[in-house]
Amino acid sequence: MKSHGFAALVARYNQPVPRYTSYPTVPYWYEPFTAATWMQRCRETFAASNRHEGISLYIHLPFCESLCTYCGCNKKITTNHSVEDVYLQALEKEWRLYQHQLGDAPVIRELHLGGGTPTFFSPENLQRLMQFLLQGATLHADAELSIEGHPNNTTTEHLSMLYALGFRRISYGVQDLDETVQRIINRIQPLENVVRATTEARRIGFTSVNFDLVYGLPKQHLAGLQHTVEEVIALRPDRIAFYSYAHVPWTSRGQRLYNEQDLPTADEKMALYVAGREMLTAAGYADIGMDHYALPHDPLYKAWQDGTLHRNFMGYTTQQTSLLIGLGVSSISDAGHAFAQNHKQLGDYYASIEKGELPIFKGYELSEEDVLFRKYILDVCCKGKVEFDTAFSDVLEEHCKPALQALLADDLIEWQLNGIAITATGRNFIRNIARCFDVHLLRQQADIPAKRFSQAV
Known part of the structure; x- marks a missing residue:
């Protein structure tokens, strides 16, 4: 065309x-949604599927040291790293509540650490997290472990520890390499940091390095985006998510820190999308749908080709599980016939955990x-x-x-x-x-x- x-x-x-x-979709879910209702559905799906296919685990690690104003994720901004210990204690208690009610040992087929900034946590604390997750559980023979990392703070120590724990896929939020765009979205991230984080991950043994890019950001222009895509293509990430910036200042207050006149017009944003898409496909990336591109050697591409691609709250995946359990503030779980979401505010999340209750506040029975x-x-x-x-x-x-x-x-x-x-x-x-x-x-x-x-x- x-x-x-x-x-x-x-x-x-x-x-x-x-x-x-x-x-x-989430706007049609209802609250209150009781933990008892959720656990009934969760136990049913777990009993039917755990032993032969395993489960998926999503762990939300919400902390960031600085606010990226474009971001619509659930996050908590702090430079106080003592929050790591408090949060890990809560995560362990939440996981034990699930293990107690599920009865049998969970078989973990897929595990993803998302954020926030998961690499906000020290390598030692990420190791601690994995140790208590795996206590009383087992890893499936085909388990896939993945994490989101920030190029600025993902260290060699992080990567070495994660690799030793079984992680083989890491996703870096690159977004845009233009300095003007980085300043207005408050994410100063030099290209050399992206190069370092990418080459270090590959040197250590990660087999899939993925990038997130965003088009439609404030102050973004065609030449700048094309330069970003050129630099990204030169690094050959295995997968690229090329997302549309979602301007939703009514839910993401950080987006109110710049003027909407700084955003590309509708026509300019479309030009950004068309240019980026054409550059990626010309460079050999296959458009597998919903903003995702992959090189032909990547398992995601192969799953798309053979019809086994799956999609859940963590995005596109090659893993097929009937049960996804989300741990941490705002995390979402999926048992096939029911969804559940944890409290979005840390205080509410901690309060439920301290009472020995699953921190469910919203959900839906299909x-x-x-x-x-x-x-x-x-x-x-x-x-x-x-x-x-x-x-x-x-x-x-x-x-x-x-x-x-x-x-x-x-x-x-x-x-x-x-x-x-x-x-x-x-x-x-x-x-x-x-x-x-x-x-x-x-x-x-x-x-x-x-x-x-x-x-x-």
């Missing part, structure tokens, strides 16, 4: 759309309809095709097919005998196609607040 034609499609489909890390349409959305995101079931066909006819029909003329999808397939063009608009199976959103379209979701581009 010619660049100007693609840009026109991007403009047409640049609408507020969920990122579909879950279905139903209906049979939800389960089916969640499968459709996962198939859109991971397989690029959907085969329709006979169940809830009336819902499909009334809500989904009219929405899908609107995408047909733009060659984003094609009808098959009993479903749809996403075209090569459509792979760039996965969120928009997934939206066609979001029955909650389609039913309540007129009532959706304008500021609920970020723009697709």
Whole structure:
């Protein structure tokens, strides 16, 4: 497709759309949601799946030494590293609560340390974390351990310790290398730090080094982004997440520290996206959907090719587990037929732990309809095709097919005998196609607040 034609499609489909890390999406979850309800679902899924497939663990480590103003994550800004000990004590107590109620020894298939800045924690404390997580648990033979790191503070000691613990994948938040952009988002990160962190990880033995890039940041311009992508391509990270900056100052107060006039216009932001995408694909990165690019040797690319790609709250993954347990403040868990989220404020999280309670404050139990349409959305995101079931066909006819029909003329999808397939063009608009199976959103379209979701581009 010619660049100007693609840009026109991007403009047409640049609408507020969920990122579909879950279905139903978090705004439809309800509170209060009791820990007892969650644990019942959790135990059922654990009993059915732990021994043969294992579980996934997500650990949220929320601390950062400085505020990156663009960031929409749950974080706590501090330079006081004594918080590490207090937080680790709470995490251990939370994990013991799960182990006590699950009964059998958990088999950990996938483990991810996210943030915040996980490398805020000392190497010794990351080792301590892994020791208590593995006490009374075992690692699956095919376990994948991964961590998010900050290039400025990920040391050789961090990397050596993590490698010894079994970590083989690390993701660095690069975002943008332009100094003007770095200053306004308060993330001063020289290229030499990115190079050092990358080469050290590979020297020590990490087999997958991934970068996050963001387009649409304040003061970002085309030449600067192109320079960033050129430097990134030269380092050949195995995977690249090329995210759209989500400007949501109503939920992320740090974004109020700069003027919205500093943001690229809609047309400028689209140009940034188109340029970055074209540079990455020209350099040999495959667009596997939902902002993610991978080199052909990477397991994520191979999973996309053979139809085994999976998606959960940690993003795209090659691991298939039915149960994801999230530990730490704001973490989200998934038991297939139920979701649960921990308290978002540290004080509330600590208070629940001290009372010997799981710190659940919000969640959702999926209906049979939800389960089916969640499968459709996962198939859109991971397989690029959907085969329709006979169940809830009336819902499909009334809500989904009219929405899908609107995408047909733009060659984003094609009808098959009993479903749809996403075209090569459509792979760039996965969120928009997934939206066609979001029955909650389609039913309540007129009532959706304008500021609920970020723009697709």
